[in-house]
Amino acid sequence: MKGILVAAAFSLVISLLGTPLFIKFLVRRGYGQFIRDDGPTSHHTKRGTPTMGGAVILAATLGAYGLAHLVTLTPLTASGVLVLFLMAGLGLVGFLDDFIKISKQRSLGLRSKEKLLGQTLVGIIFAVLALQFPNEQFRTPASPFISFVRDTNINLAFAGTLLGMLLFVIWANLMIAGTSNGVNLTDGLDGLATGVSTMVFGAYVLIALWTFNQNCQTNPGIKCYEVRDSHDLALVAAAGMGACFGFLWWNATPAKIFMGDTGSLALGGLMAGLAITTRTELLIIILGGMFVLETLSVMAQVASFKTTGKRVLRMAPLHHHFEMVGWNEVTVVVRFWIIAGLFVALGLGIFYAEWVVGSQ
Numbered sequence: 001m002k003g004i005l006v007a008a009a010f011s012l013v014i015s016l017l018g019t020p021l022f023i024k025f026l027v028r029r030g031y032g033q034f035i036r037d038d039g040p041t042s043h044h045t046k047r048g049t050p051t052m053g054g055a056v057i058l059a060a061t062l063g064a065y066g067l068a069h070l071v072t073l074t075p076l077t078a079s080g081v082l083v084l085f086l087m088a089g090l091g092l093v094g095f096l097d098d099f100i101k102i103s104k105q106r107s108l109g110l111r112s113k114e115k116l117l118g119q120t121l122v123g124i125i126f127a128v129l130a131l132q133f134p135n136e137q138f139r140t141p142a143s144p145f146i147s148f149v150r151d152t153n154i155n156l157a158f159a160g161t162l163l164g165m166l167l168f169v170i171w172a173n174l175m176i177a178g179t180s181n182g183v184n185l186t187d188g189l190d191g192l193a194t195g196v197s198t199m200v201f202g203a204y205v206l207i208a209l210w211t212f213n214q215n216c217q218t219n220p221g222i223k224c225y226e227v228r229d230s231h232d233l234a235l236v237a238a239a240g241m242g243a244c245f246g247f248l249w250w251n252a253t254p255a256k257i258f259m260g261d262t263g264s265l266a267l268g269g270l271m272a273g274l275a276i277t278t279r280t281e282l283l284i285i286i287l288g289g290m291f292v293l294e295t296l297s298v299m300a301q302v303a304s305f306k307t308t309g310k311r312v313l314r315m316a317p318l319h320h321h322f323e324m325v326g327w328n329e330v331t332v333v334v335r336f337w338i339i340a341g342l343f344v345a346l347g348l349g350i351f352y353a354e355w356v357v358g359s360q
Contacts, residue, residue, distance in 0.1 A: 003072040003231070004205065008238040011064035015246025019056045023250065023257050026050035031102045049255060052098045053247060054263020058091045060243035061236075061270070068235055078133040079141040079229035080236050082126060083273035087240075089122030090180055091266030098260040119180060119265070120173055127172035130276065131165065137217055139228040144168050147279040149354045150225060172276060179275075179284065180268025182291030185298055185317045187264045190255035192319060192333045194248045196290045196340040197267045201241035203287050203344045204274045207351060208234035211278060214355070223355050227279055240270050253330050283351060289343030290336060294318050 027050055062084060069076055096118070097110040110118070130142035144164050145151035156171060157164025187193035212230035213219065227233070244267070250256045259267075268291075275284040285292055297318035304312045314324035322332045 001209075003068045003074060004209070004235050004238045006071050007064045007068035007235045008205075008242040009064075010067045011060040011239040011242030012246045014060035014063055015056055015243045016249055017246075018060065019053065019247055019250045019257060022053065022056050023050050026052065026257070049258055051102060051258040051260040052095065052262045053251065053257040054091060054094060054098075054259040054261070054266050057240075057243045057247050057259065057263050058088060058266050060246065061239045062088065064239040064242060065236060068239070077229035077232040078135075079277045080232040082130055082141050083233065083236050083270065083277055085129075086122060086126040086176070086273040087266045087270040089125070090119060090176070090269035091262050093118035093122065094261030094263065094265035097265075098262050116177075119177060122269070123173040123176040124169055126176070126273065127169040128165065130172070131168060135228055137228075139226060141228055141277050142168070142172070143226070143279060145279075146171065146281060148282040149351045150279050171281075172272075175275065175281060175284070176269060176272040178295070179272040179288065179291065180265045182288060182295045183268040183271070184261060184264040186291050186294045186319070187259060188317060189253075189319050189323075189329055189333050189336075191248055191252040192336055193264060193267070194244050194251045194259060195333070195337045196288075197271070198241055198244040198248065199337075199340055199344045200271055200284075200287050201237045201244060201274075203348055204237035204271075204278065205234050205241060206348060207280060208237055208274075208278055210351075210355075225279070227277070230278070233274060233277055236270075237274055240267070253333065280351070283347055286350065287344055287347035289346075290340035293339075297321070 031050060031052060065080065065084060093110070093115060097115060100110060127142070131140050131144065134140050143151050144155055144157035144167075146154040146156065155164075156167040183193050183197065186196060208227075208230050211225040211227040212234060214221070214224050215230055216224035216226055247257075247259065247263075251259065271284060271288060275281050280287075294317045297313060298316045301311055301313050301316035304310060313321040315321055319332050319336060323329060
């Protein structure tokens with residue numbers, strides 16, 4: 001527990017104090033956000049606001065993870081390192097996208113195929129390695145079974161090792177693409193994606209701690225959890241939560257800095273990694289319900305326009321629709337935070353209820 005508290009505290013301090021220094025650096029270099037002309041007119045005042053702030057979140061998370069292990073003199077784990085690799089890899093893809101945007105002052109960074117290729121490459125490496133490194137109990141960081149609050153009976157390796165690996169890689173990449181793009185779409189208002197991400201990571205601190213306390217290795221029973229490195233995953237989630245919390249101080253309205261794709265892709269990768277390694281893959285749909293709603297709003301808008309020529313929303317993603325109908329930006333953000341909190345509470349409730357019912 002000490003390491004988890006240390007990781008949360010260090011990441012909070014690094015992010016809180018490091019962000020203003022990074023803002024000054026970005027201002028000196030002239031690295032400001034490009035604002036689309038077809039968006040809400042109120043956003044035009046944000047043109048030139050420093051972006052790529054996700055680099056601070058990433059640095060705070062990685063730094064706090066290392067410092068926590070140094071302070072507690074505990075070894076790194078395969079699960080923790082792999083999840084952070086996924087976060088850093090996607091963060092690098094986002095950084096390249098952001099850098100092209102700000103250096104060329106345009107709304108398009110990497111081409112969609114290039115971005116997808118980068119995300120897929122990182123996702124494949126993560127997925128393949130996540131099924132390696134068995135411990136003494138032959139548990140690997142990930143499982144070939146599709147999971148909800150724990151592994152289900154759906155085994156992706158039903159037809160053999162090679163095909164099972166291929167199916168798992170595809171499944172993992174679908175999750176990674178879904179979470180990273182979901183956070184990316186939500187990151188359109190000051191503090192919105194950062195606040196929602198903080199809640200989701202907080203939920204994963206609790207989930208990982210619970211699976212650690214009820215782990216089959218230390219507390220065998222009918223409803224014990226077959227999660228490897230639960231404590232270290234709680235530490236990773238705490239580091240991500242603290243980093244987002246500290247960044248939110250500067251990212252809240254009026255934002256002094258934006259996270260950019262560097263942050264949104266990295267945070268999405270961290271969520272997917274935690275979901276896969278804690279064996280809660282489908283539960284992330286509920287915990288990250290706000291991201292799901294934002295993604296579905298874009299899908300519905302595109303599908304409706306292509307099939308009928310009409311739009312179901314005034315503007316997608318969903319947060320821009322409410323801006324267009326007259327809601328103040330702060331109102332949209334706070335109410336979306338409330339909805340996100342309800343989704344997180346529902347997800348945690350389902351996770352705990354499954355254990356309670358199964359243990360009776």
